[in-house]
């Protein structure tokens with residue numbers, strides 16, 4: 123049996139590839155399946171090393187439909203039909219699913235979910251780094267419900283830690299790695315209601331980033347939450363920061379680091395000139411608010427490094443921008459993989475929640491993923507795109523909306539592959555909602571096999587801590603044996 127499999131592998135090695143073949147006989151599919159099977163059989167040798175490094179790649183809003191669409195997009199950009207393409211994350215050996223609900227919501231938000239996969243317990247919609255004993259927006263009710271994040275725990279174990287994002291660094295997803303606060307929107311002093319400040323919540327998310335933990339590397343957007351309302355933004359020179367409490371947090375951050383060396387950068391040239399060997403702490407704030415979409419990166423005034431921002435584009439029903447960001451995210455996964463060894467580095471790729479984008483119709487194999495279904499019209503005799511949303515601005519913000527005309531816009535002459543195109547949605551909403559179905563978890567490296575089925579989302583951080591022998595898992599048998 124084994125020999126037979128190896129024999130078939132030999133055929134694959136001589137250069138067989140399924141992609142873009144016009145005719146695909148069964149033998150081709152058999153060979154492809156047998157190669158996959160051999161890789162699965164080889165997984166018998168589980169990697170039970172202790173993880174020296176842990177990297178979690180969190181694609182905000184990167185549901186399964188987004189992964190599939192991004193795969194097709196990347197494959198098509200590569201000249202293939204697309205469906206058969208493999209993303210870098212697709213190649214990870216271990217995959218499971220994550221159940222994303224919040225303790226009080228069937229369809230979750232990024233704050234409650236980030237608290238789950240970073241702090242290890244599910245909690246309410248909208249709260250950051252607090253367990254379910256908290257109440258959103260209520261300071262007094264929330265005091266005492268703080269739970270530590272894996273970043274904080276790793277730091278206690280002497281590991282270096284970093285947070286890299288293309289949103290504001292104080293946004294819900296990154297903030298759950300260092301902040302504990304009952305409302306995700308309390309990003310700067312003025313965002314906290316006076317009564318809640320008086321009740322004891324006077325440390326906004328930006329202050330917590332500067333004070334809570336000495337995170338070695340922080341890169342993202344959101345300068346306005348760190349700058350005073352009297353300070354002019356270096357890039358958007360007609361605008362200022364948000365803070366009215368007299369605290370210039372960027373200067374505070376720089377001045378708190380000596381005798382260790384600290385570097386603050388806000389544009390791509392400065393970033394490229396950073397010498398990692400001579401820098402103990404790095405803070406990069408590349409935009410006043412969120413960083414640009416990958417599709418808009420070239421228009422940025424001062425330049426900024428690349429990565430992925432998927433969620434916000436989906437909220438606008440702009441699937442093109444979401445997919446381009448998902449592809450950039452997948453490129454970043456490979457950079458991390460190339461820089462590390464799976465012998466000692468656990469990489470987990472997942473999403474916090476899904477979105478309402480679906481892959482619809484029965485378009486032909488290889489039809490452009492951002493294009494119109496090529497095999498027929500809708501029941502209303504109008505063309506429709508393969509990607510459609512269940513809700514969002516595509517229902518009524520487009521000029522000839524069905525709310526005013528009584529019918530869907532006729533997109534016959536519209537280039538839906540333009541990244542700015544707003545896809546149609548069923549229920550009109552100013553912002554598209556999240557999706558409530560499970561999302562994928564991809565894992566590679568030490569203990570990656572512990573991602574193996576349908577998991578509750580908060581399990582992810584427990585599994586990562588176990589792999590690295592930190593937190594509650596420091597003294598587990600595996601850790602002792604590997605000491």
Ligand SMILES: *[C@@H]1O[C@H](CO)[C@@H](O)[C@H](O)[C@H]1NC(C)=O
Pocket residue numbers: 463464465
């Ligand atoms: C990983 O570990 C194996 C077994 O100890 C070793 O043979 C291999 O060279 C290591 N790979 C890397 C990339 O360090």
Ligand SMILES: *[C@@H]1O[C@H](CO)[C@@H](O)[C@H](O)[C@H]1NC(C)=O
Pocket residue numbers: 502503504532533534535
């Ligand atoms: C949609 O627009 C195209 C091109 O302008 C036109 O040929 C077609 O008749 C229109 N369809 C409907 C149902 O109005």
Ligand SMILES: [Zn+2]
Pocket residue numbers: 183232433434437556
């Ligand atoms: Zn969102």
